[in-house]
Amino acid sequence: MRERTLLLGEQRGMVGVLTEPSAEVGAVDRPLVVLLNAGLLPRIGPYRLWVRLARQLAAEGFAVLRFDLSGIGDSEPRQDALGFEEAALDDIRQVLDQMARSRGVRRFVLMGLCSGADNSYLAALRDDRIVGIVLMDGYAYRTPGFYLRYFGRRLLRRRSWYSLGRLALEQVRARLPRVLGPAPMNPSVRPVPDYVRAFPPRAQVAAGLRSLAARGVHIYVIYTSGMDGHYNHRTQFLRAFRDVDFRGHLTLDYFAESDHTFTELRSQRALVEAVVAWTRRAFPAHIAVRSAEPQVRSG
Amino acid sequence: MTPSFFGPSARSLFGIYHPPVGRPARNRGVLLCAPLGQEAIRAHRALRQLAILLSRARYHVLRFDYYGCGDSAGDSSEGHTTQWLEDIATATAELKDCAGVNRVCWVGLRYGASLAVLAARGRRDLDSLVLWDPVVDGKAYLREVCAMHEQLLLEELGDRRRHRRATSPDDAEEILGFPLPRRLRDEIRQLDLLSIVDYPVRRVALVVSSTTPAYDRLRAHLSSLRLDMTYAHVPAEWNSDQVMNRSLVPMDLLQTIVASLAEAAA
Numbered sequence: 001m002r003e004r005t006l007l008l009g010e011q012r013g014m015v016g017v018l019t020e021p022s023a024e025v026g027a028v029d030r031p032l033v034v035l036l037n038a039g040l041l042p043r044i045g046p047y048r049l050w051v052r053l054a055r056q057l058a059a060e061g062f063a064v065l066r067f068d069l070s071g072i073g074d075s076e077p078r079q080d081a082l083g084f085e086e087a088a089l090d091d092i093r094q095v096l097d098q099m100a101r102s103r104g105v106r107r108f109v110l111m112g113l114c115s116g117a118d119n120s121y122l123a124a125l126r127d128d129r130i131v132g133i134v135l136m137d138g139y140a141y142r143t144p145g146f147y148l149r150y151f152g153r154r155l156l157r158r159r160s161w162y163s164l165g166r167l168a169l170e171q172v173r174a175r176l177p178r179v180l181g182p183a184p185m186n187p188s189v190r191p192v193p194d195y196v197r198a199f200p201p202r203a204q205v206a207a208g209l210r211s212l213a214a215r216g217v218h219i220y221v222i223y224t225s226g227m228d229g230h231y232n233h234r235t236q237f238l239r240a241f242r243d244v245d246f247r248g249h250l251t252l253d254y255f256a257e258s259d260h261t262f263t264e265l266r267s268q269r270a271l272v273e274a275v276v277a278w279t280r281r282a283f284p285a286h287i288a289v290r291s292a293e294p295q296v297r298s299g
Numbered sequence: 300m301t302p303s304f305f306g307p308s309a310r311s312l313f314g315i316y317h318p319p320v321g322r323p324a325r326n327r328g329v330l331l332c333a334p335l336g337q338e339a340i341r342a343h344r345a346l347r348q349l350a351i352l353l354s355r356a357r358y359h360v361l362r363f364d365y366y367g368c369g370d371s372a373g374d375s376s377e378g379h380t381t382q383w384l385e386d387i388a389t390a391t392a393e394l395k396d397c398a399g400v401n402r403v404c405w406v407g408l409r410y411g412a413s414l415a416v417l418a419a420r421g422r423r424d425l426d427s428l429v430l431w432d433p434v435v436d437g438k439a440y441l442r443e444v445c446a447m448h449e450q451l452l453l454e455e456l457g458d459r460r461r462h463r464r465a466t467s468p469d470d471a472e473e474i475l476g477f478p479l480p481r482r483l484r485d486e487i488r489q490l491d492l493l494s495i496v497d498y499p500v501r502r503v504a505l506v507v508s509s510t511t512p513a514y515d516r517l518r519a520h521l522s523s524l525r526l527d528m529t530y531a532h533v534p535a536e537w538n539s540d541q542v543m544n545r546s547l548v549p550m551d552l553l554q555t556i557v558a559s560l561a562e563a564a565a
Contacts, residue, residue, distance in 0.1 A: 003370070005302040005313070015302050017313070017370050040544060042343050047336075047476030048368070048375055074302065074315060074347060226455065259455035263476045 001058045008067055009094045013076030016043065016067030016095070019054040031107035031131055031283055032099055033057055035066040036092070036116035038136075038261070042073030046113065046261035049268055053111075056276050061285060063103075067095060069119075085122065088115075092123045100129070107131045109218075109279065114138075114260070115197060124217055125208050132218040132282055134275055137260055139199045140223065140230035141240040149232050202240065209244045218282040220251045220275070224267075226260025251278055304371075305393045312386055313370035314363035316397045317354035327426060327564060328394040328403040329353050331362040332387060332411035335378075336444075337475035339368060341543045342408055348548045349406070352557050359398030363390045376478040380414065380486035387418040395424070402426050404560055409538075410434045413490055420497050427502040427563040429556050432538075435513040437490030441468035448474050451540070493520050502527040504559040508535040508552055529562070531555045 001022055008014040035050040037043060043066040044051050054064035068075035069091045078087055092110070099105045109132035110120035117138030124130040199205075212219060223231045231237075234254035253274055258267035301318075304311040319325060331346050333339045350360045364371040365386045367378030391403055404427045407415035412433035419425055434440040445466045468488075471479050493516060503526050507514045510532055521528045535549030536542050 003304065003311075003372075005304060005370075007302070015300075015315070040344075041340065044340070044369055047340075051370065052374070073343065074300070076300075257456075259452075261455075261476070263451060263455055265473045265476075265478060268476070 001055060006065070006067070008098055009070070009091060011076070011079075013078075014067055014070060014091060014095065015074035016065050017054075019058045019064045019066075021058045021061045021063060029106070030062055030285065031109045032103070032105045033062050033064040033109045033111060033279065034092075034095070035064065036088075036110060036112035036119050037069050037072045038113035038116045040072055043068045047263065047268060049262060049271070052268070053272050053275060056272055057279060060276060060280050062279060062283075063105075065095070065099065084115075085119075088119045089123055089126065092119060093127065096123075096127065096129060105129075109133065109283070111275065112136065118197070121205075121208065121212075124212055128215065130217065132220070132279075133212075134220040134222065134278070136222045136271075137224055137227050138221065139205055140227055140236070141199070141202045141205075142230060143236055143239040145239055146230075146232055146236055206241050206244050209241060209246070213245060213247045213249055216247070216249060218249050218251075219246065220253070220278045220282070222253045222255065222271070222274070224255045224258040224260055224262070226258070251282075301397075306386070306389045309372070310366050310382075311372045312363050312366065312389060312393075314361050314390060314393060315350070316394070317350045317360040317362075318398075319357040319359055320355045321357050323357070324359065325357045325564065326400050326402070328359040328361065328391075328398045328400045329560065330387070330391055330394050330403055330405050331360065332405055332407035332415045333362065333364070333368070334409035334411050335365075335368070336477035337540075338409050338444075338538060339364075341538055341540065344543070345537050345548045345553065346408065348550070349553045349556060352553055353560070356557050356561060358404075358560070359394065359400060361390060361394040361397065363393075376480050379480070379483045380417070383414050384418045387414060391424070404429070404563070406431065406556060406560075408432060410440070410487070413437075413492060416492060416495055416498070419499055422499055425500045427504065427560065428498070428500050429504045429506060429559060430517075431506045431552070431556065432508055433492060433505070433517065434487075434490060435492045435517050437487040438468065439513065440490070441471070441484070441487055444474050445471055451475060492517055496524060498524060498526055500526070502529070502563040504529045504531070504556070504563070506531045506533065506552060506556055506559065508533060508537065508549065527563075529559055531559065 001019060003017055003019045006016040006018055008016045035045065035054060038046055050066045054066055057064050069088050071077035082090060096108055106129060108130050110123055110130055111134035112120045113136040117135035120133045121135055121138060124133050221237050234252060237252055255267060255270065258264070262268045262271050301316045304313055306312045331350060333346060334342055346362055350362050353360045365378055365383040367373035367375055394403060395401065402424055405415040405425065406429040408431045412430040415428055416430065419428060445468045448466050471484065473479055503521055505518055505521060505528065518530050533552040533555050535552040537549050
């Protein structure tokens, strides 16, 4: 395993670190894994988790790039006025283009937590070179089962009526057109950061997931209990997207004992182990031959 | 801004060199010594901004990650004080090499400030030290970060946390998302800045974002050492996940540090 620094993007203002496998384990044409910023956290990830993940994936034969989007971590801010999401997607496109040009990479797997999950999904919709995504605490949609579990667990608690009122208030807010802003992810814990996260309409995401499944994109969806205001069961994702045929490309996990940023070391170990195992399964060395490659869109 | 890995290949360190902006460049380098663990992540934006301000003040600046920290080699469980003192020396050599300067200043934050004090012993190339919110007493620091850890887990995990044993400064194995191996815990516990009298520098600046009895004691201690010592209290918040997520930097405090170095050089 070896690591080197890169200056990325058309202005070379984004800082990245490329972790490459040693020659013995490095398989030709395996996709490049790209780790995205989680919110405003620098590229090392929450608690340096992306560094550990990158190095363990490299031990499995994957090259891994972690980098800072413009204005985050060590990267220079952009000079244009693009919004957070459009700027992030353009940054990702520039980085992928650069890795394709300079290293001949033809396939990418994007991984991210929170806004990093959202950016992974949105980038995959736009870019056929992205053949896998790992979405950690990505968009979540409540189902009838969610409400049953949510209220079932709370009705016997002393503060149940407070919680009920809070959720009801959230529901009202969520239905109001942005006047009050989107429902906060976990309103009792943290103040709302500058970056405000909004989930697109479920039907829109369902259509997006259908298009990714049709392209054969491998999708690994992970939720933690840090999303328990929106997600509280391992299979809720499947229930929320019953109208999507994932064609066997979906893997789902629920880290019930972990918070949103995997603060405890045991949660970190479990996450890294799970993501490495999924990546190894989804992109085994033996399919990484040129004849099995998908067509790369030109232009 | 030039990112690179430097140092011995088995223990390579990540750093970013900020060259002076404008001429004439000062013939001084400034090395930024970061805090540990989650405090380093919380301080990242502020230290980057400080590096930019110092480079605009025509200093050569290097910020870097210790072994087992940030992008540098090593697992998070492998770092310890002895290694990090060596890393400060390695980074100083790298800064002098990049910049072509012979003399340097060190700016340390929290445990990074304490490391800077320990690493200064016996050096002859140091002009000044800036100690920003230094860890004065290792035992008190462990108690403080353990309390922060407990609070964070209670907030994040709620009921799931209540059934587990509370983190104790005596045997904590993880703090705020990072391992706390026994060796490091013991090293931190032994830290007592008030027992250090060897400051081979012309000038020491103590810059604090809050007033505490420990900082008062350190200020009195430094004053008693016949050093050119300055003290500044600049109220600021930087050490919380909330502030980190709001992407704020303590600009007044950073300006105070830049001014303090400029005064020292005058």
